[in-house]
Amino acid sequence: MEFKDYYEILGVKPDASEADIKAAYRKLARKYHPDKNKEAGAEDKFKAINEANEVLRDTEKRRAYDQLRAGGYRGGEQFRPPPGWGNQGFDFGEGGSGDFSDFFESLFGGRAGAARGTARPRRGGDIQAQVQIDLKTAFDGGKTRLVLQDSRGGERTLEVKIPAGIQPGQVIRLGGQGHAGQAGGTNGDLLLEVGIRDDARFRLDGRNIIHVLALTPWEAALGATVPVPTLAGTVDLRIPAGSQSGRKLRLKGRGMPGPTPGDQLVELSIRVPAADTHEQKAAYEALREQFEGFDPRAA
Template sequence: MAVSDFYEALGVSRGAGQEEIQRAYRTLARRYHPDVNKDPNAEERFKEISEAYQVLSDPALRGRYDAFGPDFRQVREDADPEAWRRARARSGTGGHRVRTGAGFDVEDLFGEIFGRARRSPMRGADQEAEVELTVEEAFRGGQRSITLPGPGGPRTLRVTIPAGVTGGQRIRLAGQGARGTGNAQAGDLYLVVRLAPHDRYRVEDRDLLVDLPLTPWAAALGTTVALDTPGGQSTVKVPPGTSSGRRLRLRGQGLPNPRGRPGDLYAEARIMVPDKLSAAERQLFTELAAVSAFDPRDTASARRRR
């Protein structure tokens, strides 16, 4: 079921601080990420969570959302919140949208705010479209051409993708939405970012996760491994005694963040063994089995590994 309130979507109060909002988002994003959660409704829930976070983590957007509710993108920048509330109360909407066959009956509902006659020029409606990006495109940003359908036929736009965009984030293209009536300006177009599944990277907010295959001896003895990242080649130090599932952090090498600290990249150890052993390998493994007292199923040994 769709969650209409952004605070409810993240499970936080309206007075929640930025740290609480970020913690709630991280927890829910890990739970509902489509790469992890195979429930058919998980992807839609993940989109709701991402949209809520993108709005509530931006002070300006959050302020407009608090003032105007779910229609905050359709309201003019100079609209007065008190006039908005009075107009909604008189319209009898009870806080819900009024729809006609073509969408919102904006002129009836917002007449007081705009202070114009019913047939006066009207700003065009804001529109949304989805744009799918690879992890590398989200990391680097850059130029991207997108083609959108429209009543007059398809149109192609050249879009600047900011470095560090995340799934669910909206990119605003001013004046690229629906045309206004009369001489009024057009609405805005919001591109909703969707990150395509990647065969190498998994994304958690701004953090990136990548598998790190290791030989048993490299995991036991420790080593340094060259690792390809979206930002170029790096190295990761594997401590001695590393077990499968251990995450090794490369600080600041996740997705960039224009408003703060970038994400991290985590290399997750995956210990691999040969499919077939040579005679020499079999002899060495046999000797190791004979002299080692290590038992991974023993509780005390497991505690020592941690």
Template sequence: MARDFYEVLGVPRDADQSEIQRAYRKRARTLHPDVNKELRAEEAFKELSEAYDVLSDPDQRKRYDAFGEDFRRVGAEVDPDAYSRARAHAGAGAGGGRPRGWGGGGGPSDGFRYSGSGDVDLEDLLGGIFGGRGGGRGGWGPVSGSDHETEMEVTVEEAYNGTERTLSINGPDGPRTIDVNIPAGVVDGQRIRLRGQGGQGSGGGETGDLYLIVRIAPHPRYRLDGRDLHVLLPLAPWEAALGASVDIDTPGGSATVNVPAGTSSHRRLRLKGRGLPNRRGKPGDLYAEAQIKVPRSPSADERELLEQLGKVSTFNPRSAR
């Protein structure tokens, strides 16, 4: 049985969206494969991303709260609010317990029926979608198709701006292609749901879903940490010493970094909001790391000026101060 998504994020079931987002960001910092090299970390990060994708989406969260780990198998025609009310009525009629079979052997209804003033029938509500016998109907109900997963690699620029891809799928009627929209701001390990593109159902059951797991390819210039972008910023010695305004390329276009006077190598300069965008919250930031460069073959004038600087300067880079 899969772990409870609330447990994965470490939040209570009544957590609001801001709590869910904070919990995800906190755990993602320690579990991201770029930071944590433990064997379990990558799987834990995937599990965390799946939990966040579901609980940060109000519609998916409502279905997860109603149907538990089977929420993807339950057909869209089943109303989660109605089912939750049915479970509440059923629990009240049975001394406050859960309907028999929910979370145990069999399907969510497992033959349980409730009839009272509300006239609620769990089998009628679920429509036999789990392959159990439809109470009062006879025979076997429809069975939904299985969900499938596949990975898709995108570049940092595609993750920033969004992109479209054509995906080839082998179905029962032969190969076919579908156009996939990758939204701007996807992060590594994020799951994208393609409704109805998974395994075929039987007995009139709905087709399962296909989940694309996004993988962001290594980049020669940028490094990603969640939604934050990191890039090296080469500086001339005089730019670092005196300060300067330097233009740099980012996935979202050109940006200007204001370099304070006295900047040394490895100092990180933050450009707020210039990381990966975020449809559900704040975007990431861009961090430009100073990297002081010197001329390999200084001209005669440059050499003379550097020699003069060496004579008059009292600066000692090896001093503790």
């Protein structure tokens, strides 16, 4: 079998910190996830990334792997476990890990432990995945369905509860939905990193929500009360006379819910109607005469 350089697979240095390894894994897992990447070889790459992460995120496995790698082994070279490796203490039970390569099994799997009859219960590994939701679901909370594909091509559907006010990048933990435990050990967990899809009307800024509100020139100049959409429904907003494009008005507490709810910031954008008829052009001419001397570029 070939030696696998797990550091090279994740694109990190051998002295990388736990945070570096976690960040590299998340980036590559998103890039090569079978649900997103349909290119040839993407699924094999995704499996290799998961295997590398399984070793390097575990302190004991990483320490043992580093000792082995220090012997001069390099990725792609022919490899056989050194004599006595079976006494390292990584007992996964008779089934082994099941989802990883022969190289992983030869180092950390259950075959050696089964041969010695010393297999002990071991918790299954966690699975990291992503779930994309719309902004309305993030605001209200609710449930969404997630289809997971395992390394053998099988699928399972899970219903995930989304707490109201969840933020992008937050992780939802589903206990017992990870890799199966070995020799009677408990299953790992499923860790879902939340992503929020773009919305046509609103933009998320932390717990605040930004909405761009179009106004006519006369609404901005004279003031008006206009309806404004929010994620909780439409509200009336008073526009002060003399408002300019870019001004932001605050709707207190209308942002994302939480211990300290965010606000909705309404950014004003003045839209000028086209002058298509003779009467409309005459109206603009009259306006120009009324405001002769006004130079918007003077500042």
